[in-house]
Amino acid sequence: MSGLRILVPVKRVIDYAVKPRVNKAQTAVETQGVKHSMNPFDELSIEEAVRLRERKHPVEDILAFSAGPAKSQDILRTAMAMGADRALHVVEEKTDLEPLGVAKLLKQVVEQEKRNLVILGKQSIDDDAAQTGQMLAGLLGWSQATQASKVELEGEMVTVTKEVDGGVETVRAKLPMVITTDLRLNEPRYASLPNIMKAKKKPLEKKTLADYGGELGKRLKTLKVMEPPARQGGGKVEDVDGLIGKLKELGAL
Amino acid sequence: MPPLHRLAPPLRCLRLANSTFQRSAFPRPTPPAFFRAHQPRGQHTEAAPTTSASSVDHSPQSQPDRPQSKITYTADSYPNLKRDSRFKEVTADDVAFFREVLGSDNAIIDGVTKDASDDLEAFNSDWMKKYRGQCKVVLKPDTTEQVSRILKYCNENLLPVNPQGGNTGLVGGSVPVFDEVVLNLSRMNSIHSFDEVSGILVADAGVILQAADDHVAEKGYIFPLDLGAKGSCQIGGNVATNAGGLRLLRYGSMHGNILGLEAVLPDGTIVDDLCTLRKNNTGYDLKQLFIGGEGSIGIITKISILCPQRSPAVNVAYFGLSSYAKVQQAFREAKIQLSEILSAFELMDSQSQALYARASGARLPLESPHPFYCLIETSGSNTDHDSEKLTTFLEHVMGEEIVADGVVADNESQLQSLWACREGISEASQHFGGVYKYDLSIPLPDLYSLVEECRERFQSNGLMSDTDESKPVFDVVGYGHMGDSNLHLNVAVRRYEKEVEKALEPWVYEWVAQRKGSISAEHGLGLAKKEFIQYSRSETMVGLMKQLKKVYDPNGIMNPYKYI
Ligand SMILES: Cc1cc2nc3c(=O)[nH]c(=O)nc-3n(C[C@H](O)[C@H](O)[C@H](O)COP(=O)(O)OP(=O)(O)OC[C@H]3O[C@@H](n4cnc5c(N)ncnc54)[C@H](O)[C@@H]3O)c2cc1C
Numbered sequence: 001m002s003g004l005r006i007l008v009p010v011k012r013v014i015d016y017a018v019k020p021r022v023n024k025a026q027t028a029v030e031t032q033g034v035k036h037s038m039n040p041f042d043e044l045s046i047e048e049a050v051r052l053r054e055r056k057h058p059v060e061d062i063l064a065f066s067a068g069p070a071k072s073q074d075i076l077r078t079a080m081a082m083g084a085d086r087a088l089h090v091v092e093e094k095t096d097l098e099p100l101g102v103a104k105l106l107k108q109v110v111e112q113e114k115r116n117l118v119i120l121g122k123q124s125i126d127d128d129a130a131q132t133g134q135m136l137a138g139l140l141g142w143s144q145a146t147q148a149s150k151v152e153l154e155g156e157m158v159t160v161t162k163e164v165d166g167g168v169e170t171v172r173a174k175l176p177m178v179i180t181t182d183l184r185l186n187e188p189r190y191a192s193l194p195n196i197m198k199a200k201k202k203p204l205e206k207k208t209l210a211d212y213g214g215e216l217g218k219r220l221k222t223l224k225v226m227e228p229p230a231r232q233g234g235g236k237v238e239d240v241d242g243l244i245g246k247l248k249e250l251g252a253l
Numbered sequence: 254m255p256p257l258h259r260l261a262p263p264l265r266c267l268r269l270a271n272s273t274f275q276r277s278a279f280p281r282p283t284p285p286a287f288f289r290a291h292q293p294r295g296q297h298t299e300a301a302p303t304t305s306a307s308s309v310d311h312s313p314q315s316q317p318d319r320p321q322s323k324i325t326y327t328a329d330s331y332p333n334l335k336r337d338s339r340f341k342e343v344t345a346d347d348v349a350f351f352r353e354v355l356g357s358d359n360a361i362i363d364g365v366t367k368d369a370s371d372d373l374e375a376f377n378s379d380w381m382k383k384y385r386g387q388c389k390v391v392l393k394p395d396t397t398e399q400v401s402r403i404l405k406y407c408n409e410n411l412l413p414v415n416p417q418g419g420n421t422g423l424v425g426g427s428v429p430v431f432d433e434v435v436l437n438l439s440r441m442n443s444i445h446s447f448d449e450v451s452g453i454l455v456a457d458a459g460v461i462l463q464a465a466d467d468h469v470a471e472k473g474y475i476f477p478l479d480l481g482a483k484g485s486c487q488i489g490g491n492v493a494t495n496a497g498g499l500r501l502l503r504y505g506s507m508h509g510n511i512l513g514l515e516a517v518l519p520d521g522t523i524v525d526d527l528c529t530l531r532k533n534n535t536g537y538d539l540k541q542l543f544i545g546g547e548g549s550i551g552i553i554t555k556i557s558i559l560c561p562q563r564s565p566a567v568n569v570a571y572f573g574l575s576s577y578a579k580v581q582q583a584f585r586e587a588k589i590q591l592s593e594i595l596s597a598f599e600l601m602d603s604q605s606q607a608l609y610a611r612a613s614g615a616r617l618p619l620e621s622p623h624p625f626y627c628l629i630e631t632s633g634s635n636t637d638h639d640s641e642k643l644t645t646f647l648e649h650v651m652g653e654e655i656v657a658d659g660v661v662a663d664n665e666s667q668l669q670s671l672w673a674c675r676e677g678i679s680e681a682s683q684h685f686g687g688v689y690k691y692d693l694s695i696p697l698p699d700l701y702s703l704v705e706e707c708r709e710r711f712q713s714n715g716l717m718s719d720t721d722e723s724k725p726v727f728d729v730v731g732y733g734h735m736g737d738s739n740l741h742l743n744v745a746v747r748r749y750e751k752e753v754e755k756a757l758e759p760w761v762y763e764w765v766a767q768r769k770g771s772i773s774a775e776h777g778l779g780l781a782k783k784e785f786i787q788y789s790r791s792e793t794m795v796g797l798m799k800q801l802k803k804v805y806d807p808n809g810i811m812n813p814y815k816y817i
Contacts, residue, residue: 015665033565037664043663238359
């Protein structure tokens with residue numbers, strides 16, 4: 001078999017530990033001045049690609065890809081510090097990319113870059129669409145294995161274990177294929193200092209949507225974004241009588 | 254610290270690096286709860302009470318699973334301490350007076366006219382479950398006037414008083430030794446004002462630290478103190494102990510941040526120095542006597558404190574270094590290159606990290622072991638600027654081979670996992686049975702030699718082994734706030750044994766005294782270190798302190814048997 005040419009798409013999202021806030025106009029989530037980092041599922045994808053190489057599989061090249069604002073460069077550097085060989089950045093500041101648009105973009109990248117394995121996060125934690133990997137497999141006409149918790153490779157055969165309700169499901173397919181990652185797949189490494197330095201020298205190519213035929217065709221319209229209703233605060237009662245009074249008032253007694 | 258909610262760094266629950274999101278409800282769990290430390294842990298060796306002055310440093314630790322009733326009375330573990338016979342015992346008449354002053358049944362726990370032992374227990378025993386008093390009455394005033402009337406009465410009737418905040422103190426100062434009246438501030442918990450322009454907060458002493466920080470956080474400010482007991486300790490208690498904590502390097506001590514306070518003297522005098530000025534050079538700065546005074550001359554009822562702007566951009570890096578000399582070099586470089594954004598510089602030796610990994614099962618951030626580790630945190634106003642400074646710094650220390658290896662947190666969960674490597678040590682060090690802890694200030698050049706010498710001592714006296722269960726000592730570890738020259742020396746033991754204590758005390762204190770260090774960097778004196786003050790203060794100094802105590806508390810009713 002020729003070597004593995006892996007594509008790992010990554011997305012810059014609001015850090016998962018930050019509580020998102022809805023903007024005043026209720027049209028989107030506030031992103032200004034909010035900490036961003038790599039979509040956690042994408043970290044798993046990068047880690048898995050790097051581990052395939054570490055397990056001595058014939059990995060020829062790991063390409064990290066991101067479409068999004070200039071800042072996405074940071075996460076591409078992180079991906080390279082974790083072990084990706086190079087990066088491709090489609091710089092797009094304005095449009096909110098939709099899964100289908102991204103899948104179409106990725107299809108072109110796969111073809112131009114002659115990829116035979118794409119590892120994606122099963123979803124990104126900003127819009128939770130969980131569609132890109134599946135759509136990409138459909139567009140390419142490739143096999144797909146979603147929600148991987150284990151990936152094994154033997155020659156051209158890939159065996160993927162996925163967690164399903166109440167157990168695991170094991171699927172097998174031949175390359176080329178699309179795999180989406182789930183949380184138990186691995187534990188992503190930290191970017192170490194020496195690797196962060198090395199990553200600075202790795203190639204990062206910049207392109208624009210125009211290079212891929214422009215317009216991605218937006219199909220969805222966000223009508224309104226709302227926070228969940230605020231929890232009602234508790235009150236304190238002075239003593240047992242107070243408690244009983246309150247319970248009666250609420251009709252609980 | 255983690256941006257807006259660095260949820261009290263402390264004891265980020267010991268967990269695998271980067272695995273927080275592997276919990277079921279994935280998408281954005283609420284930021285990890287750090288205070289899981291108090292989970293009972295089954296196999297804790299029953300620790301014999303010890304009068305060793307060593308105490309915990311400031312990370313929450315799981316408390317030994319010991320019912321309060323099993324804690325030995327302080328009076329029994331300190332047989333040399335005798336109740337001062339001048340003091341009167343609380344009678345039913347006294348209780349009637351207190352009740353009249355307080356005006357509410359919720360404000361008093363009366364164990365004099367009835368049996369209230371269960372209710373009293375929590376106020377009699379300390380956080381470490383090491384000290385236990387026998388007070389019969391707890392008073393919870395809610396105004397300064399009530400505090401004043403109570404103290405005046407106690408002073409005239411020679412009733413000793415134990416001021417109590419959140420009862421998280423680590424030196425036995427917050428609970429009575431015998432039957433002192435506990436005056437607990439928990440009901441004085443209003444925030445009076447916060448000025449969004451100057452950042453000055455005025456609040457009651459009984460406000461919980463977390464509540465104070467949450468209050469100012471909403472306006473983009475930060476309370477200039479952060480420590481493991483954040484959810485329980487009170488700002489009055491923090492001032493009374495001059496608590497240091499994790500932000501001291503950046504924001505300085507209480508002595509600088511407290512602008513004013515209101516306090517009540519034993520004779521009932523209300524000292525109103527609730528100044529909200531940054532500058533006020535008019536006479537002696539008497540409020541300083543209450544800061545770190547541990548309730549020995551009066552009760553703090555309100556404070557005014559200057560809060561700095563909260564930093565939106567926080568970065569954390571973790572390094573491996575080959576020697577203590579390199580650690581010092583790295584610290585020097587960090588100050589030069591990160592100056593105004595440096596917010597923590599913590600030191601950990603390899604033993605402490607190994608212990609942490611072993612006790613918690615966590616994966617350490619660096620692949621191969623190094624003799625020393627450092628954790629650096631920066632907090633600033635602009636992520637891009639900070640990252641750039643940090644990157645330049647990192648390249649420099651790597652390039653110059655000052656640090657051997659390192660990692661940088663890419664996201665919040667990594668950031669917390671890195672902090673856990675530092676904050677988890679405290680818990681880990683008592684995981685195998687118990688721990689002797691020393692919280693010391695030592696000039697930087699000598700700081701680590703104490704750990705090395707201590708380790709040699711236990712190697713040569715045959716009391717230490719990490720495999721042989723018959724040896725009491727498991728390991729000797731060192732870590733601490735490098736930025737503040739504050740070392741935590743922990744001797745992790747399988748069980749408390751007199752021999753171990755004898756090998757440590759007074760040797761540690763003598764060692765520290767010879768280098769003009771302090772035997773208690775942050776935790777204070779209380780009962781635990783009262784006897785050892787001479788190692789850090791001259792006779793003249795102690796003499797002056799005693800004079801002051803006499804001036805403000807001539808009858809000696811305030812927190813007796815402790816401090817000086
Ligand atoms: C998990 C944990 C982490 C900690 N971390 C740190 C740390 O990082 N740095 C550090 O310096 N310390 C630390 N400490 C110890 C620290 O001293 C206390 O947590 C805190 O400052 C005490 O506040 P408190 O309200 O609990 O006071 P208490 O424990 O109730 O009292 C402490 C002392 O102050 C006196 N006192 C309390 N309130 C008043 C008042 N209103 N007026 C007069 N006297 C009063 C008491 O009499 C007693 O002597 C830690 C403790 C724990 C349990």
